[in-house]
Amino acid sequence: MNYAGIIPVRIGASTAPSVRQVQYNKKVTTKIHKFSDGTAGGSEGRPEYDWSLTCSCDRDKQAILDLIEDAKATGELTITFDIGSRSHMLVGCLVSGESYSSDNDGTADLTITGVAPDLIRVR
Amino acid sequence: MAEPFSIASIPSGVHEPGVYITLRTDGDPGLSAPNNRCLILGYLASGGTATADQPIRVLSQDQADVEFRSYSMLAHAYAAAKRQVPVGCEIWCVPLQEPSSGTAQVVNVEIVGEPSAGVVSAATTAAAADTMRIKYRGRGIAVSFKAGDAFTDIALAAKTAWDQFDNMPAVCGRSGAALTFTARHKGAFDDGAVEVSFDSKGASGVAAKLGTITFSGTAGTTGSATLMMNAKSAQITITSGDAETVSSTGLVNKLLTGSYPVRAAQPGTPTGVVTLYYANGRPVRPLGVSIALTSVTVQTATASVGTAGAGVPTLTAALTALGSSDDAYKAWSLFYTSTSELSATATHIETESGVAEGMKGQHAIFCLTNSAAAMATANIPTATTPRLDSSRRYPILWAMSAANAGWELAARYAAEIAAENYVARNFNGMQFIGDDSAPVVPIHPLDRPTRGERNDAIGLRHSPVSVDSSGNMAVIWAGTSYKPKGFKDAKLVKLSASLTLDYYNYDLNNTLDVQFRGKKLKANSPARTANSVTTRSLEEAVYRWARRLDDADLFDGAEAKRDAIKAAIVVSPTRVDVTAIFAPLADLDIIAVSAILE
Numbered sequence: 195m196n197y198a199g200i201i202p203v204r205i206g207a208s209t210a211p212s213v214r215q216v217q218y219n220k221k222v223t224t225k226i227h228k229f230s231d232g233t234a235g236g237s238e239g240r241p242e243y244d245w246s247l248t249c250s251c252d253r254d255k256q257a258i259l260d261l262i263e264d265a266k267a268t269g270e271l272t273i274t275f276d277i278g279s280r281s282h283m284l285v286g287c288l289v290s291g292e293s294y295s296s297d298n299d300g301t302a303d304l305t306i307t308g309v310a311p312d313l314i315r316v317r
Numbered sequence: 318m319a320e321p322f323s324i325a326s327i328p329s330g331v332h333e334p335g336v337y338i339t340l341r342t343d344g345d346p347g348l349s350a351p352n353n354r355c356l357i358l359g360y361l362a363s364g365g366t367a368t369a370d371q372p373i374r375v376l377s378q379d380q381a382d383v384e385f386r387s388y389s390m391l392a393h394a395y396a397a398a399k400r401q402v403p404v405g406c407e408i409w410c411v412p413l414q415e416p417s418s419g420t421a422q423v424v425n426v427e428i429v430g431e432p433s434a435g436v437v438s439a440a441t442t443a444a445a446a447d448t449m450r451i452k453y454r455g456r457g458i459a460v461s462f463k464a465g466d467a468f469t470d471i472a473l474a475a476k477t478a479w480d481q482f483d484n485m486p487a488v489c490g491r492s493g494a495a496l497t498f499t500a501r502h503k504g505a506f507d508d509g510a511v512e513v514s515f516d517s518k519g520a521s522g523v524a525a526k527l528g529t530i531t532f533s534g535t536a537g538t539t540g541s542a543t544l545m546m547n548a549k550s551a552q553i554t555i556t557s558g559d560a561e562t563v564s565s566t567g568l569v570n571k572l573l574t575g576s577y578p579v580r581a582a583q584p585g586t587p588t589g590v591v592t593l594y595y596a597n598g599r600p601v602r603p604l605g606v607s608i609a610l611t612s613v614t615v616q617t618a619t620a621s622v623g624t625a626g627a628g629v630p631t632l633t634a635a636l637t638a639l640g641s642s643d644d645a646y647k648a649w650s651l652f653y654t655s656t657s658e659l660s661a662t663a664t665h666i667e668t669e670s671g672v673a674e675g676m677k678g679q680h681a682i683f684c685l686t687n688s689a690a691a692m693a694t695a696n697i698p699t700a701t702t703p704r705l706d707s708s709r710r711y712p713i714l715w716a717m718s719a720a721n722a723g724w725e726l727a728a729r730y731a732a733e734i735a736a737e738n739y740v741a742r743n744f745n746g747m748q749f750i751g752d753d754s755a756p757v758v759p760i761h762p763l764d765r766p767t768r769g770e771r772n773d774a775i776g777l778r779h780s781p782v783s784v785d786s787s788g789n790m791a792v793i794w795a796g797t798s799y800k801p802k803g804f805k806d807a808k809l810v811k812l813s814a815s816l817t818l819d820y821y822n823y824d825l826n827n828t829l830d831v832q833f834r835g836k837k838l839k840a841n842s843p844a845r846t847a848n849s850v851t852t853r854s855l856e857e858a859v860y861r862w863a864r865r866l867d868d869a870d871l872f873d874g875a876e877a878k879r880d881a882i883k884a885a886i887v888v889s890p891t892r893v894d895v896t897a898i899f900a901p902l903a904d905l906d907i908i909a910v911s912a913i914l915e
Contacts, residue, residue: 207832207854208847261847268831270865274857281857285864314864316857316879 203247204274205261212258214303215248216275218284220313243284243310245273251294251302258306262289274316281317284310325894327672334834336826337672352823354407355735356646356679357394357728358635358653360502361412362386369414370634372642374407385412387484388501390652390724393454396755397725398650398732405736409646411635419503419628424487424511424603426451426595427495427526428468428475431519432582435569437592441494442467444522447515451475451525452600453486453498454509454722455756462523468494471523504628506652507686509722510547510600510758518597527579527603528622530568530591532561540612544568546578547605548688548718548764555613561589564616576763578718579606593622599761600720602686629655636665645669645677647819648731652724654683660701666710667703678819680797680812682730684714684723685779689770692717698778698798706778706800709815713798715774716782717766719790720758726782729757730792734812740820741871743813743904744795746785759784778810794906808903817871817901825897828862829855838893840886852884852893859884859897873900 203210223239249258265271271287289308296302327337361367367384375381375395385391391410398408428449430438448461449471458478462471472494479489486509487498500508513525530544536559543552553567565583568591572581578601580594593606604625608618630653651662662681669677685692692715698706705711716726729749751757760783766774771781771793778798785791797815801807808814837849844851859882866872878898886893 202843204854204857205847207836207850207858209844209849209854211846257847269828272861274854281853283857283861285861314861314876316860317853 198278202276204276205258206265206268206272208261210247210249210258210261210273212249212252213247214250216246218243218245218273218275218282218310218313241313243313244290244308245284245287245310246305246307247273249304249306251296251304256304258304259292262306273310279317280315283314283316284312285314286311325672331672336829336833338676338822338825352645352647352678353405353735354409354644354646355398355648355650355728355731356409356411356639357391357398357650357731358411358413358630359385359391359394359650359724360389360415360504360630360652361391362389362501365389365412367410367412369412371638372409372411372635372644374409381410382484385410388486390502390506392484393486393755394650394652394724394728397721397751398728400752400755400757401729401750402732402736405738406732407735408732411639413630413632413635415502416504416628416630419505420624420626421503422500422505422508422604422626423624424498425495425526425528425623426475426498426511426513428472429494429524429526429592429594430468431522431524432580432592432594435573435582436585437582438522438524440468440522443471445517445520447517447521447523449475449523449525450512450514450516451479451496452512452514452720452758454725455600455720455751455758456484456486457512458482462521464521468523472496500626503626504630505626505655507602507654507684507723508626509725510602510718510720511595512598512600512720513595514597524580525595527593527595527601528606528620529593530565530581530608531619531621532564532568532589532591532616533619534616535560536564536613537615538612540610540614542568542608542610542613542618544572545605545607545609545688547602547686548766549578551575551577555610555616559616561616562587564618565589565591578761578764599763600718600758605687629653629658632658632661636661640665640669646679646735647816648734649679649681650724650727650731651681651683652722652727654685654697654723656697656700659683659697659705660703663701663703663705663708663711667708670708670710676819676822678822680710680712680734680815682712682714682727682734684716684719684727684730684782686716686719686723688717689766689773692774692779693777696777698800705798709797709799709809709818711798712796712812713779714782714792715766715779716760716790717770718760718764719782720760721756721790725755725757726790734816737816741813741817741902743811743906744792745904745906747792747795748785748787749782749790749792757790759788759790780812795904808901811904811906813904814901818899820871821866821899821901824866825859825862829858832858838886838891840890852886855884855893855895856882859895863897863900870902873902875900 222241274283287310291307365385381392381395430440446463450459460474476491490497539557603622749757774781781793799809839849863875867875884895
C-alpha cells in the first residue's frame with residue numbers, strides 16, 4: 195500500500211509556488227434532536243470550508259499573491275488540491291487572512307487563510 | 318490513449334494563439350458566441366446620410382430618421398426593434414440600396430359606393446357621415462366626412478391627412494377618387510397589409526375598391542376558378558359553355574356566402590368584371606389576391622390588384638463589410654426571402670461560424686407571411702444553398718396573414734434575442750410588442766393559422782406566429798430550421814439550444830483564455846511554477862466551467878460528464894486538444910398527461 199505524501203496545489207490553472215503546507219477543512223454543523231418520547235434523530239447543515247496555505251517566502255516576490263490577485267480579477271479564485279489520483283477544487287474562495295512570520299533562524303513563512311462555499315471533485 | 322479522443326478540426330493555416338472550439342453533433346461537442354447586438358438589414362431611402370452597405374450602430378430614432386430617412390424600411394424596422402426592447406441591446410443596421418432597376422409595389426384604394434347584394438353602386442357621394450380609416454402595416458390615418466361629400470373629396474382629404482406625416486410607410490397618390498400607395502422602396506419584399514375600414518360599416522354608402530377580376534370568353538371545358546386571397550381561397554365551378562358573365566356571377570355569389578378577406582360585386586347587368594372591395598377591419602395584401610383557372614380552356618380570368626414589387630437587394634458589398642470585421646451580431650433581421658439572397662446570407666453566416674473565423678455565433682431571422690400552402694411549397698429550409706435545414710442558425714418565423722410586414726416582426730425578434738440575459742431562454746410564447754408609432758397588429762381572427770397549419774409549419778421547420786390567449790402576437794414555437802440527425806442533436810431544433818451553444822463557445826473561450834494565455838505547457842512532468850500548466854489543469858478548468866454553467870441552469874449534468882473531459886497533446890507540441898461535453902438544457906415544449914378516468 196502506498197500513501198500520498200504530498201498534496202500539489204493549484205491556484206486557478208497555475209501551480210501554486212513555494213507552498214510548504216496545505217490544509218483544507220470541511221465543517222458541517224450537526225445537531226442531535228432529542229425528543230420527549232425518548233427517541234432521537236440527527237440533522238446536518240450545509241458544509242463550509244476553510245483552507246490555509248503556508249508558503250516559504252521568496253527573496254524577491256510572493257508569486258502566489260499575484261496568482262490570487264489575478265484569479266480574483268478575472269472572476270473566481272479556485273484552489274485545487276491533488277490527493278492521489280483525485281483532484282478537489284475549492285470554488286469561490288475568499289481570502290480571510292494573510293500573515294508573515296519568521297524565526298530569524300532561516301525560516302520565513304507566508305500563511306494565507308481563507309474560506310470557500312463549496313468543494314467540487316474535478317477528477 | 319485509453320479513452321477515445323476527439324481531435325478538434327481546426328483548418329490548416331491557423332497559427333494565431335487562442336482558443337478554438339469545435340462543436341460536433343456526431344458524437345459530442347459544438348460551437349458558438351453570444352453578445353447583445355442585433356443587426357437589421359434593410360433599405361435606406363434617398364437622402365439618408367448613412368453609407369450604404371456599412372454597418373452602423375443606431376442610438377435613437379432621430380438618428381435612424383436622419384441616416385435612413387424617417388419613412389424608410391430601416392427606420393421603421395429600427396422603431397419596431399426599439400418598441401420590443403427599449404433598452405438592453407445594441408441595434409446595428411446595414412443600409413442597403415434598393416435595386417435601381419427594380420419596381421416599387423403599388424396598391425390601390427379607390428373610394429366608391431357601397432355595393433348592395435353583390436351589385437356595384439353608381440353613387441359618387443356619401444349618403445351619410447362617416448369616418449374612413451386607412452392603415453398600411455398598421456400605420457395610417459382617419460378622415461371623417463359628411464353626407465353629400467363627393468368621393469373625390471374624401472380621397473383628397475385622405476391624401477392630405479396621409480401627407481401630413483413624413484414617416485408614412487408608402488407614398489400616397491390620387492387621381493379623382495382613386496388613391497394609390499406606392500412602397501417607399503423598389504423591390505420584391507413583403508410590405509405588409511392594407512386595411513380600409515368605415516366606422517359605419519357601409520351604412521354611409523361609401524366603400525373602398527381594391528381591384529378587379531375580369532373574366533373573358535366562354536369556357537371551352539369544365540373546370541374551376543380559384544380566387545386566392547392571401548391565406549384564404551374561394552373556388553367556383555365553371556362549366557363548359559359558361560360565358561364570362563356566368564363565371565363572374567358565380568364568383569360574386571361565392572364571396573357573398575362567406576366572410577372572406579375581400580368582398581365582391583358586379584354591375585346589375587354583369588359584364589364579366591368583378592369589383593373587389595376591402596372588407597371592414599380586415600387587413601389584406603392586395604397583391605396577394607389572384608385568380609387561377611383550372612382545366613378551363615378559352616375563358617380567361619385576370620386580376621388587376623396593383624403592381625407587384627420587383628427586384629432584390631445586392632448583398633455582396635454589405636456581406637464583405639461584415640466579414641471584414643471581427644464584430645459579431647447575435648441575431649440578424651432580414652427582410653428578403655428570395656432563395657438566392659438567403660443562400661448568399663447563409664453562406665456568409667456559415668463561413669463566419671467556422672473555427673477559423675472565431676465562431677461568431679450569429680443567427681439570421683426572417684419572417685414569412687404567406688399562406689400555409691405557399692409556405693409548404695416554397696419549403697425554404699430545403700431550397701437554399703447551403704440548405705438552411707443543415708444549420709441551426711436560421712429561425713424562420715411564419716406569421717400567416719400578419720398585417721405587419723414580415724421584416725417588422727423579424728426585427729422585433731432579433732432585438733428580443735439580442736437583449737435576453739438568460740441565454741438559454743425558451744422563446745416559446747414570446748410576445749411582440751408595439752405602440753402607436755410602431756404598431757403590432759394582431760392577425761384577424763378569420764385569417765389566423767389553424768392548429769393543424771401551425772403543426773405543419775413546425776414540421777417544416779418554421780416558427781409559427783399567431784395571436785395568443787391574451788390577444789397579443791406571439792411566437793408559438795421558437796425553433797430553428799435545423800433538421801436533426803437523431804435524438805442527440807434534436808435539441809438544436811430549438812433556438813434556445815442554439816443560443817446556449819453559442820454562449821458556451823463564447824464563455825469557454827473567455828474562461829480558458831484568461832487562465833491559460835501566455836502559459837507554457839509541460840507535458841512530461843508536473844508544473845512547478847505559475848509559468849507552466851499541464852493538461853490536467855486544463856481538464857479541471859473545463860470541468861469547473863461546466864459546473865459554473867450548471868449552477869446557472871445553462872448546462873445539464875456537468876458532474877456526470879466530468880470524466881469525459883480529456884485533454885492531451887497529440888497534434889503538435891504547442892497545441893492541447895480537449896474533448897468536452899456541451900449539454901444545453903432542453904426546452905419543455907410538451908407536457909403529455911395520460912389521465913385515468915375513475
